[in-house]
Amino acid sequence: MNNHSSPRAPRLDRVMTVANLASAGAALLFASVLLILLQFLSLRSAMVEDMRVQMRIIGDNSTAALMFHDRQASKETLEALSASPNVSAAGIFTLSGAPLASFARDGAEPVAMPAAWLIQDGYRFGWRELELAHRIIGNDGPIGVVAVRASLAQLHARLLGHAGLTLSIALSAMALAYLVVSRMRRVVKTAEAHLDYLAHIDPVTGLPNRHAFNGRLETALRSIDLNGGSVGLLLLDLDNFKIVNDTLGHQTGDDLLKAAARRLMEILRSGDVICRIGGDEFAIIIDAMHAAHGDAVAEKLLNALATPFEIDGHEIYVSGSIGISTYPEDGADMAALTRNADTAMYQAKGKGKNTFERFHPDLNQRAQKRMTLETNLRKALDRGELTLHYQPQVSLRDGRLVGLEALLRWRHPELGLVSPAEFIPVAEESGLIVPIGRWVVHTACRQVAAWRDAGLGDVHVCVNLSPRQARDPHMLHDTVMALREAGMRPQQLELEITETVLMENVHANVELLHRLQREGIRLSIDDFGTGYSSMAYLKRFPIDQVKIDRTFVRDIPGDGDDEAITTAIIAMAHSLGLTVVAEGVETEAQLRFLREAGCDTMQGYYFAEPRPADAIAVLLRERLAERE
Numbered sequence: 001m002n003n004h005s006s007p008r009a010p011r012l013d014r015v016m017t018v019a020n021l022a023s024a025g026a027a028l029l030f031a032s033v034l035l036i037l038l039q040f041l042s043l044r045s046a047m048v049e050d051m052r053v054q055m056r057i058i059g060d061n062s063t064a065a066l067m068f069h070d071r072q073a074s075k076e077t078l079e080a081l082s083a084s085p086n087v088s089a090a091g092i093f094t095l096s097g098a099p100l101a102s103f104a105r106d107g108a109e110p111v112a113m114p115a116a117w118l119i120q121d122g123y124r125f126g127w128r129e130l131e132l133a134h135r136i137i138g139n140d141g142p143i144g145v146v147a148v149r150a151s152l153a154q155l156h157a158r159l160l161g162h163a164g165l166t167l168s169i170a171l172s173a174m175a176l177a178y179l180v181v182s183r184m185r186r187v188v189k190t191a192e193a194h195l196d197y198l199a200h201i202d203p204v205t206g207l208p209n210r211h212a213f214n215g216r217l218e219t220a221l222r223s224i225d226l227n228g229g230s231v232g233l234l235l236l237d238l239d240n241f242k243i244v245n246d247t248l249g250h251q252t253g254d255d256l257l258k259a260a261a262r263r264l265m266e267i268l269r270s271g272d273v274i275c276r277i278g279g280d281e282f283a284i285i286i287d288a289m290h291a292a293h294g295d296a297v298a299e300k301l302l303n304a305l306a307t308p309f310e311i312d313g314h315e316i317y318v319s320g321s322i323g324i325s326t327y328p329e330d331g332a333d334m335a336a337l338t339r340n341a342d343t344a345m346y347q348a349k350g351k352g353k354n355t356f357e358r359f360h361p362d363l364n365q366r367a368q369k370r371m372t373l374e375t376n377l378r379k380a381l382d383r384g385e386l387t388l389h390y391q392p393q394v395s396l397r398d399g400r401l402v403g404l405e406a407l408l409r410w411r412h413p414e415l416g417l418v419s420p421a422e423f424i425p426v427a428e429e430s431g432l433i434v435p436i437g438r439w440v441v442h443t444a445c446r447q448v449a450a451w452r453d454a455g456l457g458d459v460h461v462c463v464n465l466s467p468r469q470a471r472d473p474h475m476l477h478d479t480v481m482a483l484r485e486a487g488m489r490p491q492q493l494e495l496e497i498t499e500t501v502l503m504e505n506v507h508a509n510v511e512l513l514h515r516l517q518r519e520g521i522r523l524s525i526d527d528f529g530t531g532y533s534s535m536a537y538l539k540r541f542p543i544d545q546v547k548i549d550r551t552f553v554r555d556i557p558g559d560g561d562d563e564a565i566t567t568a569i570i571a572m573a574h575s576l577g578l579t580v581v582a583e584g585v586e587t588e589a590q591l592r593f594l595r596e597a598g599c600d601t602m603q604g605y606y607f608a609e610p611r612p613a614d615a616i617a618v619l620l621r622e623r624l625a626e627r628e
């Protein structure tokens with residue numbers, strides 16, 4: 001399995017670092033050369049100044065010797081210069097240029113009478129020597145010249161020392177700068193790598209995230225465009241993951257995601273890519289896949305999830321629904337391919353979860369049909385196309401009618417009678433269930449009031465509550481208003497909630513059910529046995545009644561498992577003080593079995609199918625007559 005990022009081209013920052021260091025080095029070098037030059041000029045002027053002071057002294061001290069042509073005195077005066085190590089030769093001359101005295105170090109050439117321009121300028125620098133000349137002034141003006149030749153060796157040595165020091169400081173600064181820059185580069189690189197990780201990796205599972213998935217899929221499709229072949233895309237959504245999160249907490253949810261991701265990764269081949277692209281959604285890109293391979297991989301993925309997960313001492317069962325699409329057959333681009341895999345995945349969910357579905361164009365037709373249903377459903381309320389039918393609930397003790405379940409019916413002028421099994425999910429997904437559900441509660445309550453006002457007595461009515469309605473913040477208020485408007489006792493209304501809805505958001509639902517209970521509204525669990533089926537959880541909810549799903553009733557008596565489940569549900573519900581309704585009772589044998597098992601109430605075609613309000617009025621009249 002390939003989940004690593006591709007090697008990158010040499011980074012621009014590396015080039016930038018070298019460029020920065022080079023420019024810093026050049027600047028330092030320039031500054032160093034400038035410093036050395038300044039140093040040189042400063043040493044030079046200091047030397048000239050020093051020599052001139054000495055020559056002035058010699059000149060002043062030689063005035064008398066010059067006037068009297070005293071060679072010995074001139075020589076002695078001149079020899080004072082020998083103390084200065086720079087001076088290699090010196091001489092005192094008369095104005096006519098005749099030497100009066102001279103001094104030269106070992107091997108040095110004696111000085112000659114300086115040229116007029118040198119006397120004028122005072123000094124001249126050569127490469128290795130400095131020549132100086134100074135007029136000696138008597139009482140009536142110039143009387144002679146003192147000339148000196150000084151070696152620059154000492155100045156050069158000092159300059160070399162300075163240059164060495166300056167350059168070593170510059171080099172040390174460069175080395176320090178290099179170390180600081182390298183360290184900064186390492187810090188920046190680590191930060192960059194971390195940011196890159198965060199941008200591409202899901203922190204919970206360590207898998208590439210949606211952003212990375214887009215890149216991987218794009219690369220895979222581009223490669224197919226160039227080289228041919230096909231790519232398979234599998235979208236896997238964990239079933240009922242939300243229940244785990246809500247009931248066991250987010251940490252357990254995260255641990256489950258991590259463990260599931262590990263299992264899925266383990267069964268994939270190298271070259272396949274798995275990414276986490278949403279809360280409980282994974283995408284698997286299968287390279288160079290043949291049509292049959294997608295199904296095989298999907299089966300392997302589902303099998304990998306089949307063994308329960310051991311997390312924090314909990315044994316957690318989780319399954320997946322997978323949608324498969326193949327490039328280029330099922331979509332011309334990334335968006336179409338992903339959309340179609342998504343459509344297939346929803347189809348798999350609709351088929352009852354823990355399965356996979358390969359995309360085929362019919363699915364789009366189905367999606368189209370769904371769209372048509374939704375468009376028409378939006379107008380159904382206003383056009384008065386919705387009605388309620390009512391199905392009686394009968395006491396198993398005495399056969400008396402004890403309640404009615406309100407069931408929605410939709411007759412569309414062109415589509416005909418549309419089954420609630422078909423349009424309720426569409427209403428739920430589109431959110432239309434909220435206004436429709438509100439209408440159902442109000443209509444059912446108004447109908448109960450109408451029967452009462454017609455002298456048919458008080459009736460108990462049950463209304464289904466969908467997941468969206470349970471989340472609707474106005475639901476409680478709307479329901480209470482419907483009861484008030486109808487002048488009904490709250491106990492006459494029962495809301496049916498499926499186990500799955502209940503478990504979808506345990507904390508919020510516990511709160512909601514308590515508030516409904518405080519209003520006096522009765523509550524029952526619908527389709528019990530098909531969902532989470534935990535009596536322990538039922539204890540947390542203020543429930544009055546449990547409705548055994550008709551799939552368990554269908555094969556009793558006869559099916560040992562269903563008999564055992566039905567009997568157990570009745571016994572457990574009673575032990576919690578709840579009454580039990582059996583759904584889908586169609587035969588005398590079922591009725592007898594349920595009565596013997598102690599079931600309280602039955603609902604099903606055996607007694608009556610759901611009927612319009614007028615037909616129910618007939619039953620209510622019969623009930624009244626029986627009472628009298």
Ligand SMILES: Nc1nc2c(ncn2[C@@H]2O[C@H](COP(=O)(O)O[C@H]3[C@@H](O)[C@H](n4cnc5c(=O)[nH]c(N)nc54)O[C@@H]3COP(=O)(O)O)[C@@H](O)[C@H]2O)c(=O)[nH]1
Pocket residue numbers: 391405406407408419420421424437440464465466526527550583584585586603604605606610
């Ligand atoms: N949120 C809402 N959901 C609603 C509403 N009205 C209906 N529904 C849900 O739609 C599903 C299908 O309902 P329907 O086609 O009305 O089927 C009901 C009965 O007709 C059917 N039934 C009753 N007795 C029998 C029987 O003996 N055999 C048999 N095969 N079917 C029978 O069962 C359905 C009632 O189920 P339940 O609600 O679980 O008690 C269905 O899920 C409805 O809940 C609505 O207003 N809001």
